[in-house]
Amino acid sequence: MSLATTHPAAHPEHHEPTGLLRWLTTTNHKDIGTMYLTFSLIMFFVGGLMILAVRAELFQPGLQLMKPEFFNQLIGVHALVMIFAALMPAATGFANWMIPLMIGAPDMALPRLNNWGFWLLPPAAILLTLPFSLALFGIGDGALATGWTFYAPLSVQGGMGVDFAILAVHILGISSIMGSINIIVTIFNMRAPGMTMMKLPLFCWGWLITAFLLIATLPVLAGAVTMLLTDRHFGTHFFDAAGGGDPILFQHLFWFFGHPEVYILLLPVWGLMPHVLSTFSRKPTYGYTAQVYSFIAIGILSVVVWAHHFFTAGMPVPALIYFMFSTMAISLPLAVLFFCWIATMWKGAMTFETPMLFAVGFIVLFGIAGLTGLILADVAADAQYHHSYFVVAHFHYALFAGGIMGVMTGVYYWLPKWTGHMYNETLGKLHFWLTVVSFNLTFIPQFFLGLAGMPRRIPDYALQFAEFNAISTIGAFILGLSQLLFAWNIWSCTRGGPKVENRVWEGADGLEWELSSPPPHHSWETQPQIK
Amino acid sequence: MQAGFSEADLERRRSASRRLAWLLGAIVLAIYLVGLFIKR
Amino acid sequence: MVIVPQDSSASRRRWRLTLLRRAARLAPALLPASASAGYSFNFPEPVTPIARETLHIHNEFMLIITTLFVVVFAIMIYSMIRHRKSSGHQPSKFSGPTGALQWFWALIPFAILLFIDFVLMGIPAVQAIINMEDTKTKADLVLKVTGMQWKWQYEYPDAGVKFISTLATPRDQIANAETKGEHYLLEVDKPVVLPVGKKVRVLLTSIDVIHTWWVPQFGVKRDAIPGFLRETWVLIEKPGIYRGQCAELCGKDHGFMPVVVHAVPEPEYLAWLEAQKAEAKAAAGGADRTWSRDELMAQGKAVYEKVCAACHQPDGKGLPPAFPALAGSKIVNGPLLDMNGKVITDSHVDRVMHGKAGTAMQAFSTSLSDVELAGIITYERNSFGNQMGDMIQPAQIKALR
Numbered sequence: 001m002s003l004a005t006t007h008p009a010a011h012p013e014h015h016e017p018t019g020l021l022r023w024l025t026t027t028n029h030k031d032i033g034t035m036y037l038t039f040s041l042i043m044f045f046v047g048g049l050m051i052l053a054v055r056a057e058l059f060q061p062g063l064q065l066m067k068p069e070f071f072n073q074l075i076g077v078h079a080l081v082m083i084f085a086a087l088m089p090a091a092t093g094f095a096n097w098m099i100p101l102m103i104g105a106p107d108m109a110l111p112r113l114n115n116w117g118f119w120l121l122p123p124a125a126i127l128l129t130l131p132f133s134l135a136l137f138g139i140g141d142g143a144l145a146t147g148w149t150f151y152a153p154l155s156v157q158g159g160m161g162v163d164f165a166i167l168a169v170h171i172l173g174i175s176s177i178m179g180s181i182n183i184i185v186t187i188f189n190m191r192a193p194g195m196t197m198m199k200l201p202l203f204c205w206g207w208l209i210t211a212f213l214l215i216a217t218l219p220v221l222a223g224a225v226t227m228l229l230t231d232r233h234f235g236t237h238f239f240d241a242a243g244g245g246d247p248i249l250f251q252h253l254f255w256f257f258g259h260p261e262v263y264i265l266l267l268p269v270w271g272l273m274p275h276v277l278s279t280f281s282r283k284p285t286y287g288y289t290a291q292v293y294s295f296i297a298i299g300i301l302s303v304v305v306w307a308h309h310f311f312t313a314g315m316p317v318p319a320l321i322y323f324m325f326s327t328m329a330i331s332l333p334l335a336v337l338f339f340c341w342i343a344t345m346w347k348g349a350m351t352f353e354t355p356m357l358f359a360v361g362f363i364v365l366f367g368i369a370g371l372t373g374l375i376l377a378d379v380a381a382d383a384q385y386h387h388s389y390f391v392v393a394h395f396h397y398a399l400f401a402g403g404i405m406g407v408m409t410g411v412y413y414w415l416p417k418w419t420g421h422m423y424n425e426t427l428g429k430l431h432f433w434l435t436v437v438s439f440n441l442t443f444i445p446q447f448f449l450g451l452a453g454m455p456r457r458i459p460d461y462a463l464q465f466a467e468f469n470a471i472s473t474i475g476a477f478i479l480g481l482s483q484l485l486f487a488w489n490i491w492s493c494t495r496g497g498p499k500v501e502n503r504v505w506e507g508a509d510g511l512e513w514e515l516s517s518p519p520p521h522h523s524w525e526t527q528p529q530i531k
Numbered sequence: 532m533q534a535g536f537s538e539a540d541l542e543r544r545r546s547a548s549r550r551l552a553w554l555l556g557a558i559v560l561a562i563y564l565v566g567l568f569i570k571r
Numbered sequence: 572m573v574i575v576p577q578d579s580s581a582s583r584r585r586w587r588l589t590l591l592r593r594a595a596r597l598a599p600a601l602l603p604a605s606a607s608a609g610y611s612f613n614f615p616e617p618v619t620p621i622a623r624e625t626l627h628i629h630n631e632f633m634l635i636i637t638t639l640f641v642v643v644f645a646i647m648i649y650s651m652i653r654h655r656k657s658s659g660h661q662p663s664k665f666s667g668p669t670g671a672l673q674w675f676w677a678l679i680p681f682a683i684l685l686f687i688d689f690v691l692m693g694i695p696a697v698q699a700i701i702n703m704e705d706t707k708t709k710a711d712l713v714l715k716v717t718g719m720q721w722k723w724q725y726e727y728p729d730a731g732v733k734f735i736s737t738l739a740t741p742r743d744q745i746a747n748a749e750t751k752g753e754h755y756l757l758e759v760d761k762p763v764v765l766p767v768g769k770k771v772r773v774l775l776t777s778i779d780v781i782h783t784w785w786v787p788q789f790g791v792k793r794d795a796i797p798g799f800l801r802e803t804w805v806l807i808e809k810p811g812i813y814r815g816q817c818a819e820l821c822g823k824d825h826g827f828m829p830v831v832v833h834a835v836p837e838p839e840y841l842a843w844l845e846a847q848k849a850e851a852k853a854a855a856g857g858a859d860r861t862w863s864r865d866e867l868m869a870q871g872k873a874v875y876e877k878v879c880a881a882c883h884q885p886d887g888k889g890l891p892p893a894f895p896a897l898a899g900s901k902i903v904n905g906p907l908l909d910m911n912g913k914v915i916t917d918s919h920v921d922r923v924m925h926g927k928a929g930t931a932m933q934a935f936s937t938s939l940s941d942v943e944l945a946g947i948i949t950y951e952r953n954s955f956g957n958q959m960g961d962m963i964q965p966a967q968i969k970a971l972r
Contacts, residue, residue: 061751061755061756062744062745062746062747062751063745063746063747064747067823068823068824068825068826068827069823069890069893072820072822072823072825106536106541109544109545109548109552110545110548110549110552113552140892141890141892141893145822145823146820147820151780151781151819151820153779153780153781153797154780154781154820154821154822156929157779157780157822157929157930157931159892159893177556177559180555181552181555181556182552184551184555185547185548185549185551185552185555186548188547188548188551189544189545189547189548189551190544190548192536215555215558215559216562218559219559219560219562219563219566220562220563220566222563222566223562223563223564223565223566223567224566226563226567227567232929240798241796241797241798241799242797242798242928246798246799247781247796247797247798247799248796248799253566281654281662282656282662283662283663283664283665283666284664284665284666285666286665286666286667287666287667287677288666288667289667290667310794312783312792312793312794312818313794313796313801314793314794314796314799314801314802317700317701317704320700320704321697321700324693324696324700325689325693328688328689328692328693329688331684331688332681332684332685332688335680335681335684336681338643339677339680339681342643342646342647342650343677345647345650345651345654346650346654346663347650347654347660347662347663347665348650348654348660348662348663349654349655349656349660349661349662350650350651350654350655350656351655351656351657352651360647360651363647364644364647367640367643367644368640371636371639371640372636374632374636374688374692375629375632375633375636378628378632378692378696379696379699379700379703380621380624380625380628380696380699380700380703381625381628381629381632381696383621383625383703383790383791383792384614384625384629384787384790384792386792386818387783387785387792387818387819388818448610448611448612451611451612451613451614452611452614452615452787453614453615453785453787453815453816455785455816455817455818455826456818456820457820457825457826458816458825458826459826460745460756460826460827461756461826462754462755462756462757462814463751463753463755464611467610468610507662524536527536
């Protein structure tokens with residue numbers, strides 16, 4: 001892939017490698033950002049294909065395409081791929097590309113760590129998907145079939161797919177931790193003189209909180225899956241009641257990571273939104289300080305609400321009440337964010353290029369995620385929602401309409417800066433509308449399926465669920481196909497297109513827009529002036 | 532725009548970064564080990 | 572009639588598409604929520620106090636969040652129409668509230684949300700939780716539910732009645748070789764029977780992995796966790812047949828272990844219970860006589876197909892490596908008992924009675940009777956090409972417990 005960054009040959013004193021070796025050994029934050037984003041896009045399609053196979057099976061009652069064991073593998077690996085191999089690397093790609101540009105730093109603080117952090121990802125992705133292929137040759141019985149949540153004791157029982165997934169999760173975790181450490185030290189130590197913390201762009205603030213959440217919670221996940229590994233193979237009984245352990249301990253440990261994880265997936269996007277909204281409203285960001293404190297509040301709150309993921313496991317009434325109220329409390333800083341986003345738009349002079357369309361779509365659809373999250377927090381009603389398709393719909397509004405569409409916003413917004421070319425605007429708008437309509441077609445029926453009583457993670461269902469499942473499948477296929485437009489647009493934009501200025505967008509503000517499009521190979525060789 | 536970050540300045544920032552990175556890594560390891568000993 | 576802004580064709584198109592999108596989202600909610608099979612938009616009809624309370628809370632909350640959604644996004648859409656560059660609007664420069672009035676507008680939504688969360692939603696929720704968790708007050712009877720891969724076992728401890736409830740939908744329907752019945756995937760061979768109008772305390776556990784017992788019309792969902800006892804309660808107000816499913820991924824047949832409860836007037840329930848007690852006595856009496864080879868094989872075949880074939884397959888070939896083949900298996904073709912008539916570790920009898928730790932092979936001595944166990948073991952040793960020629964009596968199984 002040839003990004004039009006200044007060719008290394010323009011710096012003869014560097015003797016930098018070209019071709020494959022360049023990408024293997026690069027310590028340049030822009031190159032590494034590109035690799036993260038490319039990897040993410042590929043894995044997005046891999047995860048997408050898996051779930052299209054699932055939705056094809058769910059098109060009609062009865063088992064048409066696959067055995068239940070295989071179905072269970074597909075849904076679990078789909079989630080692990082989308083979360084760990086698509087969303088997180090995309091956000092990390094953004095961080096790598098943009099943080100040094102935004103703070104006036106020549107590169108990330110620890111460039112070699114940066115390279116290692118990326119190159120751990122492809123092996124991890126292979127480990128996750130290898131069991132599928134091994135099973136084809138009769139080795140083992142496929143990938144992990146416990147859902148991405150790995151609950152014990154089912155995961156203690158499972159075949160070697162679980163071991164592969166445990167190893168992959170360890171490696172993915174180490175990669176994220178490396179990235180997070182790099183981001184924290186870069187933001188703390190590498191800001192250009194004059195850039196105080198309260199002048200830090202909101203995208204950087206979002207990632208700063210994300211990075212702290214990652215280093216606080218990933219080790220707990222790693223601990224939990226290590227304990228799972230030893231329960232499986234080394235005779236421990238952490239999660240086995242007969243041996244004095246407790247299966248619910250696994251759920252506590254997993255979700256102690258798992259809940260902050262969803263904010264890890266969303267904070268970078270929440271940090272990006274103000275940039276986009278301000279640019280296309282041609283107005284300063286509203287409520288900078290409020291948004292910073294909201295990020296921090298959400299980060300802290302996210303760590304003390306985990307048990308709302310298993311209200312039906314049976315916990316004492318005081319615990320139920322506490323976790324319900326603490327979960328609901330998150331709606332308050334989130335409301336502050338929504339307020340500030342809309343207030344940024346208010347009385348602006350808006351235009352609706354593709355990034356702005358995605359930003360507005362994000363706000364509306366992520367609003368649905370937040371509001372349905374509020375009712376899920378209610379313990380009494382949760383008895384009906386838990387482990388039903390209502391939850392599936394809720395988290396896809398949060399993670400697709402929130403996370404993925406947020407990433408798409410960022411891609412359309414920054415692609416011209418990275419490549420020096422404008423993408424195809426008509427194709428971008430078409431991609432937006434197809435995505436939004438088909439996304440809703442896919443997931444609104446799922447809310448109703450959950451209310452009607454359809455549980456999650458089942459390959460076949462009772463007849464009263466048939467109509468909504470069929471509609472959902474049709475929506476899913478349109479959604480999947482529409483993403484080809486996205487991939488094509490990105491691909492052709494990297495190859496060429498109308499040249500763009502430094503300040504790609506009329507209303508854009510920030511250090512990154514003072515550099516050329518694309519930026520020079522060495523960012524900020526001359527120090528920027530901070531206003 | 533002034534000249535770029537001076538080499539000395541960069542070196543100071545990088546060693547500060549390395550120190551903080553090791554500290555954060557140690558915290559991560561500590562959390563991991565503590566997690567292995569949690570029982571309900 | 573909506574007024575479409577006249578500034579540009581592009582914005583007109585956008586507005587029309589926005590309308591279309593919003594209409595599409597609202598349309599299903601406006602259709603009558605009954606007639607056509609399969610388009611339902613809310614919880615099924617509640618038949619317990621908890622389910623009614625839950626439905627009420629849900630409806631209230633849906634109203635609140637829908638109002639919030641409409642109000643907030645009406646404001647945003649208004650802004651998108653009025654504050655556009657193409658209509659000549661000049662951008663303001665404010666980046667925060669200035670003056671008391673603006674602070675008021677900024678803080679009021681916050682205060683409203685605080686009230687909605689912790690008072691409007693929170694207080695009824697706390698009441699409902701306390702009610703839901705009150706399993707012991709005035710409970711009239713106890714039902715013990717045990718989750719297993721992939722069926723439910725029900726026990727009425729006070730009456731000494733215990734039985735397994737398995738999916739009754741024929742595999743041919745699942746494989747699309749036969750038309751699906753009306754209660755496809757939601758029918759069992761032996762449903763739970765409970766009296767109407769009595770508070771039933773439901774105890775739950777599991778013998779292998781976590782399962783979850785869920786009957787939507789009862790408003791009840793509770794995990795069944797191996798090694799632990801959980802509880803919930805139901806007071807069914809209306810006679811009828813109520814169907815639910817397992818709601819925690821528990822392995823390959825997670826989607827195939829439904830819950831079916833027949834709620835009947837108390838006299839009918841008591842009569843049924845007596846009939847169950849009599850049946851249990853008859854089954855236990857199996858150990859009182861000697862069974863012939865043919866009787867054991869017939870009994871064994873029936874139970875094998877209901878209980879074992881899901882994993883070991885009707886032809887005994889299994890689904891290795893997770894579910895070993897019984898045909899030609901070393902264990903099945905090994906010795907029955909040792910010279911003193913005791914169980915040999917890891918032998919056929921040991922496996923069937925005590926399961927294999929760490930796998931889906933459960934200890935069937937807890938859920939099957941002496942006759943059933945003797946039948947299965949005999950059947951397996953003399954089928955699928957296995958020709959051990961021996962058999963085991965229910966009385967022997969009873970002695971080995």
